[in-house]
Amino acid sequence: MRVVVAQHAPSLRERLKDAAAVACVALLLGVPMIGLTTVDQGGALHVATRWPVLAIFVTLCFIGRLLARFGLDRLQLRRRSRPAAVSALRGTGALTAWVGWSCLGVALALPVIFSDNRYVVDTATTVLIYVMLGWGLNVVVGLAGLLNLGYAAFYAVGAYAYALLSTQFGWGFWQALPVAGAFAAGFGLLLGWPTLRLRGDYLAIVTLGFGEITRVILINWTDLSNGPNGIASIPRPTFFGLPFKPDGDTPTFASFFGIEFSPLHRIIFLYYLILALAMLTNLFVSRLRKLPVGRAWEAIREDEIACQALGINVTNVKLSAFAISAMLGGCAGVFFAARQGFISPESFTFNESAIVLAIVVLGGTGSQLGVVLASLVLVLLPELGRDFADYRMLLFGAAMILIMIWRPGGILAKREPTLRYRALSRDGGGP
Amino acid sequence: MNAPLLRIENLSMRFGGLTAIDDLSLDVHDARITAVIGPNGAGKTTLFNCLTGFYRPSSGRVSLAHPRRGLLQLEELDSHQVASRAQVVRTFQNVRLFPKMTVLENLIVAQHQRLQQASCFTLAGLFGLPAYRRAEAQAIAVAVDRLTRLKLIDRADAVAGDLPYGMQRRVEIARALCVDPILLCLDEPAAGLNPRESAELNALLQSLSGEEGLAILLIEHDMSVVMNVSDHICVLNYGCKIAEGTPEQMRSDAKVIKAYLGEDDEGEQPGEFSGAPSQ
Known part of the structure; x- marks a missing residue:
């Protein structure tokens, strides 16, 4: 059917038939969901009917489908008639770089522009946490092609590691960061080892289980994690030893620089901190991608058996992907704990893993800039949608569906080669 | 004998x-x-x-x-x-390339073992130390040599999966030859x-x-x-x-x-x- 539609414009009859089919489905679904409703009459529930509303709904579906189909066909025709897309493709690399640098520029300038707006800086910090998580998960999902539905577990391990090290042993943020990262990497190996032989759906189920196990342990191992009550009063990161507090006996950030104390200082500092951590992650991952280990990650995504035949130890390659991805997730967790000052297992539910995975998939698996764009969409949409109250998540879901229709491979699906012969031979000068 | x-x-x-x-x-x-x-x-x-x-x-x-x-x-x-x-290196009955990677990348991946050692298990590579850069240049030279030999050098930057079938077979042989x-x-x-x-x-x-x-x-x-x-x-x-x-x-x-x-x-x-x- 699709093929036929693509080849010649369907007649009005076909369009009407198609729309009528959709309206039928809408009617079937609509009868229980819209047509019937319960009303409370003196303590007893009665079923009332809303046929006019249902009629409007079905009509809207009919017209909507008609218009959508028409629009999609037009779009397809225009795409077909467009001359070879080669020239457009060649420009993508430069465009990506340009968008990337301008994103960084905006990110650097943002707290300066909105220096008196706590809400904006806070939201931007949240976006950056997700960007960092997305880049971390991208290693295992985007590059190595191993589906991981339990990424929040590593996030949790990092957060709890910092929370415990700082509250129990008085460690500072910068001391705890590498240790918590290493600890999370250890957990990555722990997950990677038993799942080496699994791929695709099976791996997804095991990682999902791992994420849940971690959360359940955190809830129940009260001696360690304080259970569902979580860990409170986690020390905030300091500016090279200068705390962000009102003037006191010891020098503070405000007194040291001779400026008036403002609670915004810490917010802005946290923002720049996560920006730096995220950029470091980006640098690290894009560097790794061009190294043997990164190319091997991509190669096992493409064909594991061919890798073995070429002498690549698939076990080591997979474990390194798991460990590095977990380490980055753990570092993001450390920042999260330091920013919130309070953590509980509530923050590390499956929902969190799903959002990070959605960011990676919507962004275009393997694309660094795609992750940024997708986190902007996925974090900002629910924020902007607050006015829509109950329909917030509906809006969110619709946006995800639209992105997948518009770009099935993610926002930025084109893969950049890690090296180019043409560039190399030009640099080399040739004989 | x-x-x-x-x-x-x-x-x-x-x-x-x-x-x-x-x-x-x-x-x-x-x-x-x-x-x-x-x-x-x-x-x-x-x-x-x-x-x-x-x-x-x-x-x-x-x-x-x-x-x-x-x-x-x-x-x-x-x-x-x-x-x-x-x-001992093999090829496969149904070609098994890394389809989304370029031909040159396919051949570099085949030299993973050597490169990974040269990069001191990623550390030297991460900081771009000269020893690693030399090894990488050498790996590229090997790949270019194999590609030239199999008349694939014009397609070095092509995405492997997009090549015609006969060429993919040649890429697979070139890749196997990169393992020495x-x-x-x-x-x-x-x-x-x-x-x-x-x-x-x-x-x-x-x-x-x-x-x-x-x-x-x-x-x-x-x-x-x-x-x-x-x-x-x-x-x-x-x-x-x-x-x-x-x-x-x-x-x-x-x-x-x-x-x-x-x-x-x-x-x-x-x-x-x-x-x-x-x-």
Whole structure:
């Protein structure tokens, strides 16, 4: 059917038939969901009917489908008639770089522009946490092609590691960061080892289980994690030893620089901190991608058996992907704990893993800039949608569906080669 | 004749009640092309899987006389060790490239072992130390050399999965050559090639074994390739070796003709293989 539609414009009859089919489905679904409703009459529930509303709904579906189909066909025709897309493709690399640098520029300038707006800086910090998580998960999902539905577990391990090290042993943020990262990497190996032989759906189920196990342990191992009550009063990161507090006996950030104390200082500092951590992650991952280990990650995504035949130890390659991805997730967790000052297992539910995975998939698996764009969409949409109250998540879901229709491979699906012969031979000068 | 490079002794592979390879013995020599032929399901690819560590043989030994590392028992190695340690590299019946990576990247991945060591397990690479950069430049040089040789250099930056089929086959061979094999196992390299391409393949195989002294083990159905390039042919049927010898001997061997053409029920003359006489 699709093929036929693509080849010649369907007649009005076909369009009407198609729309009528959709309206039928809408009617079937609509009868229980819209047509019937319960009303409370003196303590007893009665079923009332809303046929006019249902009629409007079905009509809207009919017209909507008609218009959508028409629009999609037009779009397809225009795409077909467009001359070879080669020239457009060649420009993508430069465009990506340009968008990337301008994103960084905006990110650097943002707290300066909105220096008196706590809400904006806070939201931007949240976006950056997700960007960092997305880049971390991208290693295992985007590059190595191993589906991981339990990424929040590593996030949790990092957060709890910092929370415990700082509250129990008085460690500072910068001391705890590498240790918590290493600890999370250890957990990555722990997950990677038993799942080496699994791929695709099976791996997804095991990682999902791992994420849940971690959360359940955190809830129940009260001696360690304080259970569902979580860990409170986690020390905030300091500016090279200068705390962000009102003037006191010891020098503070405000007194040291001779400026008036403002609670915004810490917010802005946290923002720049996560920006730096995220950029470091980006640098690290894009560097790794061009190294043997990164190319091997991509190669096992493409064909594991061919890798073995070429002498690549698939076990080591997979474990390194798991460990590095977990380490980055753990570092993001450390920042999260330091920013919130309070953590509980509530923050590390499956929902969190799903959002990070959605960011990676919507962004275009393997694309660094795609992750940024997708986190902007996925974090900002629910924020902007607050006015829509109950329909917030509906809006969110619709946006995800639209992105997948518009770009099935993610926002930025084109893969950049890690090296180019043409560039190399030009640099080399040739004989 | 000198000692063989690879000696397969009494190799058997059973899957439950099915015996895919039955007590097979075969020698493979340096600088020679040994072909394994036989009807579909004769156990040729299973033999390759046993040699290269993808299957553990049920019984028998596969010994490789490695020029530097001494005698290696291939049946004890994992598949990646067969390539990295024993330098026995295979290609696949259905091409297995890394389809989304470029041709050049495919060839660089094949040199993973060397590069990974040069990058000190990523650390030296991460900081771009000169030792690693030298190793990378060398890996690129090797890849460019193989690409030039297989007339693929124009396509170095092409995405491997987008290439025409015949070219993908060549990329796979180029990639295998990047591992520095001492024994190259090719599983139907001529499948899907047109006559001109398969003539080029013949020339390539002959130059690899003749000029560079590489041992080649070849599974092939295309008799124009097998009969022209092979020094030695081993014919399998139902997992058993039914004949072994030079192309001339095989061409007239009654058992081979029977295996390929069936019993001579209808009084037809047993046909000759379609391949032209060698050389």
